[in-house]
Amino acid sequence: MYGFVEIFPHNTFDAVEIPTKCFIEAFRKEKIDPIEVANKKIETLLEMELIDRTASIIIGHDGILNEEECLHIFQIYSMPVDDFSEFLENDCELLSDEEWDNFSLLNENIHKIPIDWKDLIRDSCNLHTNHLKMTLEKLNAIEPEAVDDQIKQKKKIQRLKSAKLLIDSQLKLIHNFITCLDK
Numbered sequence: 001m002y003g004f005v006e007i008f009p010h011n012t013f014d015a016v017e018i019p020t021k022c023f024i025e026a027f028r029k030e031k032i033d034p035i036e037v038a039n040k041k042i043e044t045l046l047e048m049e050l051i052d053r054t055a056s057i058i059i060g061h062d063g064i065l066n067e068e069e070c071l072h073i074f075q076i077y078s079m080p081v082d083d084f085s086e087f088l089e090n091d092c093e094l095l096s097d098e099e100w101d102n103f104s105l106l107n108e109n110i111h112k113i114p115i116d117w118k119d120l121i122r123d124s125c126n127l128h129t130n131h132l133k134m135t136l137e138k139l140n141a142i143e144p145e146a147v148d149d150q151i152k153q154k155k156k157i158q159r160l161k162s163a164k165l166l167i168d169s170q171l172k173l174i175h176n177f178i179t180c181l182d183k
Contacts, residue, residue: 015065016170017055018124022131024056026123027077032116037081040088045073048092057124059177063106064121070105074117107176111183118181125174132174136167 045051058065144156
């Protein structure tokens, strides 16, 4: 995913990738399943390549950008234990796209999704937000070293400003998304 460093909300192509580690932590935290079942669901999601080792949910200005994958993730996430066992026995057959017509992960409709999906998304976003805030605090504490070369000094300061701007933009994008989620 590419990062565009422009002031929020002017960059309409800006996106935030919620890391898989945040998603997995939120998934386990929800405790809708025994830990063994939750771990098996996560393993299944990885095997089916619905999530990868880096990002699981990608949020843009309009909502979740990887909508189809996320709908399948939520299908598996919300399956009762018996249904999940049957799902595994039936070669992990997912619902077809037509069966998802009632759900949208775009901002204008995301408030209509099931509450357990909202909780998982919100918790994943909050975990990533906490990480971004800690990173921003560390960046704010950095005092650029004095360099004899003025050009190098300006480049260092500009890179630091760009990094802060990118993180701030991502925080605002997540906040906007969560606001739509909680309508």
